[in-house]
Structures are given as structure tokens and as C-alpha cells.
Amino acid sequence: MIASRTPVSLHSLLVAGGHGKRCVAGAGGRKRGRVQRRHLTQALESFWRHAPRPAPPAAAARGEANRSWQPPPLENPAFEEYYKEQRIVREEEWDDFISVLRKPLPATFRINASSQFFKDICSKLENDFKRYLESEVSDEYGEDAIRPLPWYPGNLAWHLNFSRKQLRKNQALESFHEFLKHESEVGNITRQEAVSMVPPLFLNIQPDHHVLDMCAAPGSKTFQLLEMIHQSKEPGLLPRALVVANDVNAQRCDLLIHNMKRMCTANLIVTNHEAQNFPDCRIANDLSEIYKKDCKPQRLEFDRVLCDVPCSGDGTIRKGHDMWRKWNSGMGNGLHLLQVDISMRGIALLKVGGRMVYSTCSMNPVENEAVIAELLRRSGNSVELLDVSNELPELVHRPGLSTWKVQDKGSWFQNHDDVPCDRKNVILPSMFPSNNSIQEGQSVCDDIEVNTGSNGSFSRNFSIEKTNKVYCDTDGISNSNTTKHSDSTPNSTSSNFPLHRCMRIVPHDQDSGAFFIAVLHKLSPLHECQMVEVTKTEVLDDDESLEEQKKISIDAHTSEDSNLTEVALVTDDVKNDQAESGNRMNKLQDQCKWKGVDPVLFFRDLTVIKSIVSFFAINISFPLEGHLVTRSADPNNARRIYYVSKSVQEILQLNVEVGEQLKIASLGLKMFETHRSKDGCPCAYRLSYEGLPLLLPYISKRILCASPNDFLRLLQYRTVNFAHFINARFGEEAASLIPGCCVVILREGHQNLDLGSITMDPTTIAIVCWRGKATLNAMVSPPDRKELLERITQRFGLKALRVEEENPRRQN
Numbered sequence: 001m002i003a004s005r006t007p008v009s010l011h012s013l014l015v016a017g018g019h020g021k022r023c024v025a026g027a028g029g030r031k032r033g034r035v036q037r038r039h040l041t042q043a044l045e046s047f048w049r050h051a052p053r054p055a056p057p058a059a060a061a062r063g064e065a066n067r068s069w070q071p072p073p074l075e076n077p078a079f080e081e082y083y084k085e086q087r088i089v090r091e092e093e094w095d096d097f098i099s100v101l102r103k104p105l106p107a108t109f110r111i112n113a114s115s116q117f118f119k120d121i122c123s124k125l126e127n128d129f130k131r132y133l134e135s136e137v138s139d140e141y142g143e144d145a146i147r148p149l150p151w152y153p154g155n156l157a158w159h160l161n162f163s164r165k166q167l168r169k170n171q172a173l174e175s176f177h178e179f180l181k182h183e184s185e186v187g188n189i190t191r192q193e194a195v196s197m198v199p200p201l202f203l204n205i206q207p208d209h210h211v212l213d214m215c216a217a218p219g220s221k222t223f224q225l226l227e228m229i230h231q232s233k234e235p236g237l238l239p240r241a242l243v244v245a246n247d248v249n250a251q252r253c254d255l256l257i258h259n260m261k262r263m264c265t266a267n268l269i270v271t272n273h274e275a276q277n278f279p280d281c282r283i284a285n286d287l288s289e290i291y292k293k294d295c296k297p298q299r300l301e302f303d304r305v306l307c308d309v310p311c312s313g314d315g316t317i318r319k320g321h322d323m324w325r326k327w328n329s330g331m332g333n334g335l336h337l338l339q340v341d342i343s344m345r346g347i348a349l350l351k352v353g354g355r356m357v358y359s360t361c362s363m364n365p366v367e368n369e370a371v372i373a374e375l376l377r378r379s380g381n382s383v384e385l386l387d388v389s390n391e392l393p394e395l396v397h398r399p400g401l402s403t404w405k406v407q408d409k410g411s412w413f414q415n416h417d418d419v420p421c422d423r424k425n426v427i428l429p430s431m432f433p434s435n436n437s438i439q440e441g442q443s444v445c446d447d448i449e450v451n452t453g454s455n456g457s458f459s460r461n462f463s464i465e466k467t468n469k470v471y472c473d474t475d476g477i478s479n480s481n482t483t484k485h486s487d488s489t490p491n492s493t494s495s496n497f498p499l500h501r502c503m504r505i506v507p508h509d510q511d512s513g514a515f516f517i518a519v520l521h522k523l524s525p526l527h528e529c530q531m532v533e534v535t536k537t538e539v540l541d542d543d544e545s546l547e548e549q550k551k552i553s554i555d556a557h558t559s560e561d562s563n564l565t566e567v568a569l570v571t572d573d574v575k576n577d578q579a580e581s582g583n584r585m586n587k588l589q590d591q592c593k594w595k596g597v598d599p600v601l602f603f604r605d606l607t608v609i610k611s612i613v614s615f616f617a618i619n620i621s622f623p624l625e626g627h628l629v630t631r632s633a634d635p636n637n638a639r640r641i642y643y644v645s646k647s648v649q650e651i652l653q654l655n656v657e658v659g660e661q662l663k664i665a666s667l668g669l670k671m672f673e674t675h676r677s678k679d680g681c682p683c684a685y686r687l688s689y690e691g692l693p694l695l696l697p698y699i700s701k702r703i704l705c706a707s708p709n710d711f712l713r714l715l716q717y718r719t720v721n722f723a724h725f726i727n728a729r730f731g732e733e734a735a736s737l738i739p740g741c742c743v744v745i746l747r748e749g750h751q752n753l754d755l756g757s758i759t760m761d762p763t764t765i766a767i768v769c770w771r772g773k774a775t776l777n778a779m780v781s782p783p784d785r786k787e788l789l790e791r792i793t794q795r796f797g798l799k800a801l802r803v804e805e806e807n808p809r810r811q812n
């Protein structure tokens with residue numbers, strides 16, 4: 001990923017804070033800008049401020065042992081009163097509900113099915129750890145101490161009978177804990193709360209979908225979305241799909257970027273906007289016909305939108321003491337309007353026929369059902385609330401509430417009329433089940449008639465439910481797993497919308513956190529007056545230069561030689577035209593209008609591209625031109641060159657045309673880096689390990705095929721003299737290359753093949769190396785090296801020698 005600022009490294013974040021944690025992939029040695037250092041410091045402060053502490057500082061200062069400190073009690077009378085009054089669960093369930101909230105949350109994680117080592121990780125879990133834990137800790141944690149979550153497809157998500165804290169503290173779990181930490185660091189697994197894994201599953205992502213994750217940081221769901229779009233692809237092929245991950249908070253964007261580096265993807269753009277003001281990027285009318293003809297997007301709109309909004313977060317109360325202490329009902333009230341605005345913007349950006357998932361980790365109906373009801377009210381018959389309960393049949397959930405109350409400063413209100421005048425601007429009509437300011441089933445636009453009995457799907461369902469009177473059961477609580485019918489007609493304190501189709505996950509049903517999910521389907525475009533106005537312009541450049549940019553943009557597009565489509569290698573005839581067009585595009589881009597953000601520049605130096613293509617013999621079927629970007633101030637001297645998918649490329653071009661409305665924090669897969677060497681290499685760039693899996697199937701020069709033992713040797717010593725390889729022929733082949741970057745591969749059952757006959761398959765393991773004067777050097781980061789050593793020794797049944805045990809001559 002290419003970031004506008006050097007992305008956050010958790011390593012530096014931790015080291016800067018003096019906590020001495022280990023290094024993280026890709027962290028090494030880069031200088032950080034002032035802004036980023038500030039972000040890191042703030043992120044670090046915030047991390048430690050919110051992390052549970054061993055003892056209060058005063059006690060620690062007095063030198064008292066932790067033992068003398070008692071954690072604060074897990075109780076909050078206001079919390080209990082609130083949720084009892086809301087009848088969040090039945091009266092007879094209350095004790096179960098509250099006692100589970102006081103228990104630590106079981107740890108859970110997900111396996112990345114798009115990872116190269118997916119099968120190895122599954123086998124390690126099933127064959128090693130599951131058995132080991134069954135025999136070692138079953139007394140403490142039960143027979144099935146680790147097991148797949150039954151509702152997650154493909155057994156990819158796992159539940160542990162112990163919490164993260166127990167995992168850290170229990171000696172018997174140490175090796176398992178190390179495994180989880182390491183595999184998570186290299187991106188093979190993601191440690192994520194079980195309920196937080198649910199929303200992406202309801203998006204029903206397809207390989208060609210454009211997906212918007214509106215409030216994405218720190219990115220556990222973004223990672224899941226990326227896994228979904230990459231899962232079914234062969235090595236070397238990119239999906240048509242694209243994920244735009246957005247977050248308003250720049251520090252959290254940095255964390256998101258850091259976390260996404262674990263996923264090799266060229267199909268992600270990270271943006272930094274207020275989600276409620278996320279830009280439209282609509283192409284001007286006079287250009288739209290040309291765009292349509294070229295099948296290019298004319299507006300930034302999405303097939304799927306994930307709206308995992310900021311919320312009070314009381315569904316995560318099992319994670320620590322802090323939420324018990326700080327919870328109050330004002331937290332949810334204060335977020336309601338922002339949640340409505342963000343989700344309305346999400347609907348506006350959704351294509352007709354598309355799906356949006358709204359979710360929170362809060363139990364509060366003001367942040368949940370009230371938001372969905374308001375969204376349905378405002379969007380009239382353009383949107384329907386889907387019943388998706390049959391899509392994950394094993395997930396235990398309850399229907400949404402149809403009735404709730406609003407609390408303000410200790411007083412309860414059933415409708416907005418009762419709210420004192422001086423609080424009416426804080427406690428809004430939309431927070432109530434029945435918003436009297438707008439009749440339900442009627443749009444906010446007076447000129448739109450929503451006939452609830454007419455032919456639209458929403459209307460049809462709605463009218464059926466009216467006839468059947470499906471609202472809530474007689475004691476006013478929404479039904480649990482099965483929907484009960486009642487003869488009671490809705491009153492002014494219950495909603496007429498089919499809110500039972502929303503899904504509530506409560507902790508005592510399946511030993512999890514709490515979550516709320518609603519799935520919406522867009523049936524028709526919103527009327528203009530239904531759209532949330534993008535009121536604020538976050539941009540920050542003068543209008544004149546914007547106008548100028550637009551003008552150049554239009555010129556560039558209409559000009560005959562502005563062919564911006566990609567070609568793999570260009571002939572000399574078209575080269576000049578393209579260079580000219582590229583210059584214009586770069587001119588358009590060369591000063592980003594977003595303050596403090598580097599522009600995204602297409603890398604179009606054909607001399608460099610040609611030299612890379614010929615050095616590695618990159619096949620013409622792998623398009624480079626138009627897919628390479630950089631953020632270096634001088635694109636002709638770029639240190640790193642990143643690769644973007646066709647879908648990302650199209651959005652970048654659209655963004656340039658519309659005057660860079662998107663504030664892009666990061667994008668692309670690092671593919672080439674400059675390498676200063678005195679070895680006389682004719683190519684100024686070397687391959688990057690991150691981009692290698694994508695490019696490898698298209699390279700036909702500078703590949704060496706190693707035996708498992710030589711591959712292991714190279715990884716262990718990193719620098720190996722040609723004469724010291726076990727297979728002398730391999731050493732000779734390495735020596736016969738001219739100095740410079742090369743690739744060493746290892747494949748099951750295909751050792752020692754001639755160079756000419758190399759074909760790639762999914763079992764191929766490859767690393768980037770440098771052929772020096774007399775040695776071959778492996779260019780792999782420490783975590784990736786550790787990962788490869790483990791996978792190779794496991795796959796090939798080899799024993800990795802500890803360097804100090806073997807006591808070799810220095811290998812160079």
C-alpha cells in the first residue's frame with residue numbers, strides 16, 4: 001500500500017512509547033514526517049490510555065503490589081435501569097444476560113482464506129493445536145477449548161473457550177498464543193471479535209463489486225472484505241472488485257493502512273473523509289457520454305456499502321472495566337444524528353439494486369432501530385429493509401425492537417411532544433419509534449407519494465405486515481428467535497416499520513459480544529431532497545486553481561492523443577502521444593489539493609518501465625502502463641512504484657477529472673523499489689516481496705528454482721556464497737546471472753527444474769533475492785522470514801538448524 005504519509009508502524013508506535021515490543025513487517029528504517037510522528041504519539045497515548053492497566057498510577061507510585069489493587073466492580077446502576085426499561089431481553093432472562101456481560105469475552109479469530117498458506121494454517125490448527133489443547137487444557141477450558149464458529153462459512157472463524165487475557169497469562173497456552181500473534185502479524189489470521197465478523201457476511205460480495213466501507217478503521221471488516229474479493233482468484237489474477245475504505249480520523253486511517261499491509265492487494269483505496277460528506281465524484285454532463293461509451297464509471301457509486309458507524313460501543317462491555325464505569329444514556333443520544341447522516345449518505349452512494357449493511361456494537365435502540373426507522377422514513381420507497389435471517393441460519397439472533405423509549409438526564413420520554421422545549425434540539429423526533437413529524441410510510445419529500453400498498457417490493461411487504469399486524473408480542477418486547485404475531489395494533493410508541501427484520505445479537509445467546517445489524521436494499525434512486533446535502537467542503541484550495549484543474553482535465557480528455565487506457569508495452573509510434581497525455585495527467589495531479597497529502601501520480605517513465613520489463617522479461621499480458629503510481633514529489637525519481645488494479649485505475653482517473661474530490665490516504669501494492677548497488681546492475685529497480693505473488697506468473701527471466709534444503713539455507717543465512725549451496729548446480733546457476741535482483745522459488749515435487757520449463761502453481765513459494773558479486777542475498781523481512789521457515793519446515797518435513805548450533809563459517 002502506498003500511503004500519503006509514511007504509514008503507521010505499530011512497532012515504532014510501541015518502541016517510541018518505550019514498551020519494547022517486537023518489530024513488525026515493513027516497519028524498518030524509514031524516516032517519518034512530523035505529522036505522522038504526532039499521529040503515532042497520539043495513537044500510542046490513546047492506546048495506553050484505553051488499555052486496561054495493572055494498577056492505578058497512584059498505587060504504582062506508592063510501590064504497592066498489584067495484589068493490593070482491586071479492579072472496580074463490574075456494575076453501573078444507570079446501565080441496568082436503562083436496558084431493563086428498554087426490555088432489551090425478557091424479564092426472566094435478565095440475570096443470565098447481566099451475568100454473561102460480567103464474564104470476560106472469549107477470544108476469536110479468523111483465517112485468511114486468500115493467504116498463500118491457508119491450508120498449512122488450517123492443518124496446523126486442526127492437527128496440532130486442537131489436539132494439544134484437548135489433551136492439555138480440557139480440565140480448565142472444556143473438551144472443545146477451540147472450535148470453529150458454526151455460522152461462519154468454511155470453518156474459517158474460530159472460537160476459544162478462553163479470553164485474550166487468559167491466553168496471555170496461561171503457560172499451557174503459550175505456544176498457541178505465539179502462533180496466533182505471529183500469524184496475525186503476517187496476515188494469515190485476524191484476531192477479531194466474533195460478532196464483528198457478521199456484517200461483511202451479509203453484504204454478499206461478488207468478485208466484480210465496488211464496495212465502500214464508510215467508517216473503516218482500524219479495518220478488521222475491511223480486511224474481511226478484501227479477503228472475500230481475493231478469495232477465488234488464481235495467482236497473478238486480480239478481481240474486478242474494489243474496496244474504498246474510509247475513516248474521518250487520520251490517525252486511525254494510519255492504523256488501517258498498517259493493518260491492510262498484511263493483505264497483498266492492488267484493489268484498495270483508503271480515503272480520509274467525513275462519511276456523511278463522502279464525495280460524489282460525478283463526471284460533468286459534457287463528459288458523461290464519452291465515459292459511458294468507454295464503459296468507464298461516470299460517478300463514484302457502489303454495489304455494496306458497509307456502514308459500521310461510530311457508536312457508544314456498549315456491546316463490547318465484556319472487554320473491560322472502562323465501559324461499566326463510563327456508560328451513560330447520553331452517549332447513544334449524542335451519536336444518533338451522525339449515524340442517520342452517515343447511513344443516508346451511504347444510501348445515496350449505493351447503486352440501485354445494491355445492498356447496504358448498517359451495524360453497531362451498541363445495544364441501544366436509539367443508535368439502532370431508531371436510525372433504521374429514520375432512514376426508511378427519509379428514503380420513502382427507495383429502500384427496503386431485508387429479512388436475511390435465512391442467510392446465516394446457524395447465527396443466533398433476535399429480531400429488532402419495535403418499541404423503545406428515550407432517556408434524557410434521567411427522565412424517560414415516549415414521544416417527542418413530551419420533551420421539554422429546551423431539550424428538543426438535543427432529543428430529536430427521529431429518536432422515537434413513532435416520529436410524528438413525518439408519517440411513516442410517507443417520504444420526507446412532500447412531492448413523493450409513497451403508497452404502502454402499491455407494487456414496490458417494500459410497499460408490498462409493508463402492507464402485508466400491516467394486515468398481519470406483526471409488531472411485537474403482548475408484553476411489548478420484540479420476539480426472540482421466532483416472530484410472534486399479536487392482535488395489538490401499533491400505538492404511538494411503536495414503529496410501523498418492519499424493524500423485526502433487523503438483527504440483534506445478545507451476549508448470552510452464544511457467548512459473544514452484542515451487535516446490531518440491518519440489511520437494506522436500494523430499489524430506486526433517492527429524490528434529490530432525500531439526499532443528505534454534502535454541506536461542508538473539506539477541501540482546501542482556492543477555487544481558481546480548482547477551476548483551472550477542471551479545465552485542464554476537460555482538455556486532457558477531449559484531446560485526441562489523451563488515450564489513457566493501459567497498454568502493456570507501447571510501440572514507438574504511440575509512445576510519444578502517451579507520454580504527452582501522461583504529462584498532462586501528471587500536470588493535473590502534480591499538486592494535490594488536499595493540504596498535507598501527497599498527490600497520487602501515475603508513473604509513466606517509459607524508459608524505466610521498458611528497462612524493468614526487459615530485465616525480468618515481464619509478459620505483455622501483464623499490463624504495467626497506466627497501472628503504476630507513485631507519490632514521490634518527483635515522479636521521475638520515484639523510490640517506490642505501486643501497482644493498482646484496473647478498477648482502482650479507473651477511479652483514479654475519475655478523481656482527476658472531477659478535480660480530486662477524493663482525499664486519498666493510501667492505495668496500491670508495492671511492486672518496484674530503487675536499489676542502489678555497486679554491482680553494475682542495468683535495472684534501477686528491484687522487485688518488492690509484497691508485489692511478487694501478483695507479478696511472478698508473468699516473469700520469465702531471473703528466476704532460480706531451489707531445492708527445499710537450499711531454499712532453507714538461503715532463508716536461514718540470508719547471504720550465501722554461491723559455492724556453499726548444497727546443490728552445486730543451483731549455485732552455478734545463481735553465479736551465471738548478471739548482478740541484480742532475481743527470484744528464488746520452491747515448489748512441492750518440482751525441485752531442480754530447468755529454468756526454461758518453470759510454470760507456477762499455487763504451491764510455489766517465492767522470495768526476492770539479490771545476486772551480488774559472490775553471494776545470493778535473500779531480501780525478506782524478519783516476520784516473513786520466520787513465517788517462511790515455519791511453513792517450509794512443516795511442508796517438507798525439514799528441521800531448521802539454529803544458526804548458532806550449526807556454527808558455520810560465515811556464509812558470505
Ligand SMILES: C[S@@+](CC[C@H](N)C(=O)[O-])C[C@H]1O[C@@H](n2cnc3c(N)ncnc32)[C@H](O)[C@@H]1O
Pocket residue numbers: 196214215216217218219220221222246247248249252273274275276308309310311338
Ligand atoms: C465502529 S468503528 C469502525 C470499526 C471498523 N469498521 C472495523 O471493523 O475495524 C467506527 C469508526 O468510525 C470513525 N468515524 C467516526 N466518525 C466518523 C465520520 N463522521 N465519518 C467517517 N468515520 C467516522 C471512527 O474514527 C472509527 O474508526
